Amino acid sequence: MIKKQFLVLLSAFTFILGSCTEQNNKSSSGFYENIEFEMALVNEPVIPSNSVNITDFGAVSGGLVDNTKAFEDAIAAVTEKGGGKVIIPAGIWLTGPIILKSKLELHAEAGALIRFSTNKDLYPIIETSFEGLTTWRCLSPIYGKNIEDVAFTGKGVWDGSGEAWRSVKKGKLTASAWKKLVASGGVLNDKKDLWSPSEQFMKGANNADQNVRHDLHTKEDFLAIRDFLRPVMLSIQNSKRVMLDGPVFQNSPAWNLHPLMVEDLIVRNVTVRNPWYSQNGDGIDVESCKNVIVENSSFDVGDDAICIKSGKDKDGRDRGVPCENLIIRNNIVYHGHGGVTVGSEMSSGVKNMHVSNCTFMGTDVGLRFKSTRGRGGVVENIFIRDIRMTDIPTNAISFNLYYGGKSISETLAEGGAQATSESIPVTVETPQFKNIVIKDVIVNGAKQAVFLQGLPEMNLENVEITNLMAEADNGFSIIDANGV
Amino acid sequence: MNIKNDIVFDVLNTKDLTLTDIDFGSKSADAVRINGSASEAIILNSSATVNFNNHTAVGESVSKDAVKIN
Numbered sequence: 001m002i003k004k005q006f007l008v009l010l011s012a013f014t015f016i017l018g019s020c021t022e023q024n025n026k027s028s029s030g031f032y033e034n035i036e037f038e039m040a041l042v043n044e045p046v047i048p049s050n051s052v053n054i055t056d057f058g059a060v061s062g063g064l065v066d067n068t069k070a071f072e073d074a075i076a077a078v079t080e081k082g083g084g085k086v087i088i089p090a091g092i093w094l095t096g097p098i099i100l101k102s103k104l105e106l107h108a109e110a111g112a113l114i115r116f117s118t119n120k121d122l123y124p125i126i127e128t129s130f131e132g133l134t135t136w137r138c139l140s141p142i143y144g145k146n147i148e149d150v151a152f153t154g155k156g157v158w159d160g161s162g163e164a165w166r167s168v169k170k171g172k173l174t175a176s177a178w179k180k181l182v183a184s185g186g187v188l189n190d191k192k193d194l195w196s197p198s199e200q201f202m203k204g205a206n207n208a209d210q211n212v213r214h215d216l217h218t219k220e221d222f223l224a225i226r227d228f229l230r231p232v233m234l235s236i237q238n239s240k241r242v243m244l245d246g247p248v249f250q251n252s253p254a255w256n257l258h259p260l261m262v263e264d265l266i267v268r269n270v271t272v273r274n275p276w277y278s279q280n281g282d283g284i285d286v287e288s289c290k291n292v293i294v295e296n297s298s299f300d301v302g303d304d305a306i307c308i309k310s311g312k313d314k315d316g317r318d319r320g321v322p323c324e325n326l327i328i329r330n331n332i333v334y335h336g337h338g339g340v341t342v343g344s345e346m347s348s349g350v351k352n353m354h355v356s357n358c359t360f361m362g363t364d365v366g367l368r369f370k371s372t373r374g375r376g377g378v379v380e381n382i383f384i385r386d387i388r389m390t391d392i393p394t395n396a397i398s399f400n401l402y403y404g405g406k407s408i409s410e411t412l413a414e415g416g417a418q419a420t421s422e423s424i425p426v427t428v429e430t431p432q433f434k435n436i437v438i439k440d441v442i443v444n445g446a447k448q449a450v451f452l453q454g455l456p457e458m459n460l461e462n463v464e465i466t467n468l469m470a471e472a473d474n475g476f477s478i479i480d481a482n483g484v
Numbered sequence: 485m486n487i488k489n490d491i492v493f494d495v496l497n498t499k500d501l502t503l504t505d506i507d508f509g510s511k512s513a514d515a516v517r518i519n520g521s522a523s524e525a526i527i528l529n530s531s532a533t534v535n536f537n538n539h540t541a542v543g544e545s546v547s548k549d550a551v552k553i554n
Contacts, residue, residue, distance in 0.1 A: 421497070449487065456497065470485045475492035483500045 032327075036383040036437075037352040039325035042291045043264045045149035045241040047105045050084025052077050054093070061091030063115060068096035068122065075101055083149065088112045088156060096122035100144030100236065108156020108247055116141040116233075118164035125222055125229055129237070129260060132287070132312025132345030133212045136222035140235035141253075148240045157248040160233035162278060165253035167196040167205070172277035197227060204228020210405045211254070211280060232258040232285075239263075244270050251275070256301065257284040261321055265292045276335045278302030283336065285309055288321035288348055298332045305336035305363065308353065309345045310377065316347025317376050317428060326353040333360045338368030339389070344403040346431065347377040355384040363389075366396045366446075367438065370403035371431035373424070373455065379431075384438045392446035396472065399433060399452045399460055401480075423456035434461035438468075446472040454480035485509060491517050501525040 032039075052074050059070035071086075075098070078084035083103020090111025096119070098106075108114060123138040130137050141160050144150060152158075170178050170193040178195075182188065186197050196202040204225030207215055216222055222229060233252035236242055236259050243266040249256050250273035257272065259265050267284060274281035281302025286292055287309040299305035310316055310323045323346075333339040339360035342350050360366045366389040369379065389396050433454070443449055449470035454460035459482040478484055485492065485507060492508050493516040495501060501518070503525070508515040518525055 449485070459497075459499070468485070470487065472485075472487055474489045475485065475487040476494065478493065478495045478498050478501065480496070481498045481501075484498060484502070 034356070035327060035354050037325070037354070037381055039327075039352060040291055042266060042293050042327075043241050044266060045103075045105075045151045045243050047085065047103050047149055047151060048081070048083045050078050050081040051087055051107075052084070053087045053089065055089065059093060061089075061093060063092035063094050063113075065094060066096065066117060066119075067093050068098075068117075071095050071098050075099070075104060078104065088114060088154070097139050097141050097143055100142065100147055100150055102147045103149045104147075105151040105153055108152070108154040108158065110155040112154065112156030113159060114156065115159045116161050118161050120164075120227065123231060125219065125226055127219075128235065129287075129311075129315075130232070130254070131210050131212055132309060132347065133209075133315045135212045136216075136219060137229045138226065138231045138253075140231040140233060140258075142234040142236075144235070144239060145237045146239065147236070150236065150239065150241070151243040151245065153243075153246050155246055155248075157250060158233070159250050160252040160256070162230075162233075162251040162253045162274065162281070164197060165230035166279050166281070167194055167201065168277060168279070169194055200225055200227040202228075230254045232256070234258060235260065237261055242266070244268070246270065248273065252278075252281060254280045255282040255285050255303075258287065259284075259289055260287045262289045263291055265289050267292075267294045268296050270297045272297065272299045272301060272305075274301040274303075276300075276302055282307055283333075286323060286326065287311070287345070288319060288323055289326075290324050292323075292326045292328075294326070294328045294331065296330045298334070299336060300334035301336045303336065304338040304341040304368065305333040306331065306339065307341045308350050309343065310348035310350055312345035312347055313374050313376070313429070314347075316345060319348050322349035322351055322377075323353075324349075324351045328354065329356045329358065331358045333358070333363050335362060336360075337364045338398075339363045339366045339387075340384075341365075341368040341370065342379055342382070343368075343370040343431075344372060344375065344405075346371055346379055347375045349377045350379045351381050353382045355382075355387070357386045359388045360390075360392070362391045362393075364392070364394055365398045366392050366443070367398070369399040369433055369436075371401055371433070372403045373401075373431070374429045375431040376428045377431055379433045380435045382436045384436075385440045387438075387441045388444075389442065389446065390444045392443065394446070395448045395451040396443040396446040396470065397438065397441070397450045397452075397465070399454070399463075401431060401433075401453055401455045401458075401460075421456055426457050430455070430458045432458050432461070436460075436463045438464070439466040441465075441468045441470075443468070443470040443472060446470065448472055448474040448477065450476045450478075452476070452478045452481050452484065454482075456480050460484075490515065493517065495519065495525065498525075503527045 057073040085105040230253035232255040272283040283299040283305040449472040
């Protein structure tokens, strides 16, 4: 049985005119020391000591036999006992999607590689959420909804076979790799610079708002473009006490890990990998979750690495579930668009986030805050310290309220975000970022140290940056801010 | 800080900007450039190897009184 509780830290913060100031932690507890806000215990899952092995249910190693039913039967067996551990021993285990149940621990032992099938018929489309919007997507390889007490443990590898799902831009591959990809099948766009797995995928991408089609409404509409509806690899929604401790998660079709509306989420000691060129290959997207720890993990991915979100535009505001009480520390990010990112989907708000002792090596941006008009939502009470960054090709610290759905490198290549000095009326669609404390940061190489840009009608408010040691081509740009 | 560009702070339409204890390094031109009707700034205890007072430009719409340099 795995259960552990940590003492709560009690702390308070006050903001004085023009700046925000931390107060000392009142707790003597080790785990929550130096957390700047009050938050509840983060509880680990409680799982009975029953256990089964997938080989007892006919699973065959080797990567050739579909073990979907063996996984399903093993999970059903421990569930009938009231819950427990499903052991996945060393081997290569091919499977279709795995549906999670409550009180379940999936323990992939060292040497275990779980590869998800590239047969898309195994992934029916379901109504779900992606990029902060309610829509239809293919069922995720790992899927759970309305469950409690779930853990992924062990040192095994979970592989989403993302290469079968995603498109690839020519400019992101070497000439020989591009030639090999094109020869493997799939289709090219008219410009011959974008490869897609199928005609259906390319058709689906037309008229998409990033990856969501607003013009389609029925299940039948979405079925016609199923290939385009690539899922996140791990989707756990509306659940409690979820823990990922130990495994490698790699090669996801879209985002890698997507906990959505999870209360008590612990992610520790995991390795999250995606090809650097993977479109929307985020590491983890913590969306509308409460009481969260992400620690001692590494990320090497194709898009943003550690992302904090809370829904997009009206869908997000209607959900009304902020992402709150987050501890993110002791993590390393290698490749990624942003090391730690908030937004751009933050329409339900983000509050009370502690980030410390993280290293970003060559991420496009280090600390990335992004949104745009139309989102609404408030991001507040963000405390970041002890951050190291090296070789950041754009901005080490970036607040961009004109996010247009592209990476910052792509945006800069196109001449920068389309900012405006024109103020428009403040409404529920106006995003707001305030009360941000960033201290003890070393930037060893960046195009620009700090870029702070709010909106004319809603300035960035109360941003305090102290003890920043920066080596960069450019220093600070500060636009439409109040209290810096 | 080691910023290659001479302009270390490029500020537009910002209120209540406080810069304290900043080593701007060796600069041959403006270390701080402030523009915009809303700009108000205080610069304290900072240094540059050039004559700092003469190398702090203030945007046309901001009076020099809005920027105080110690």
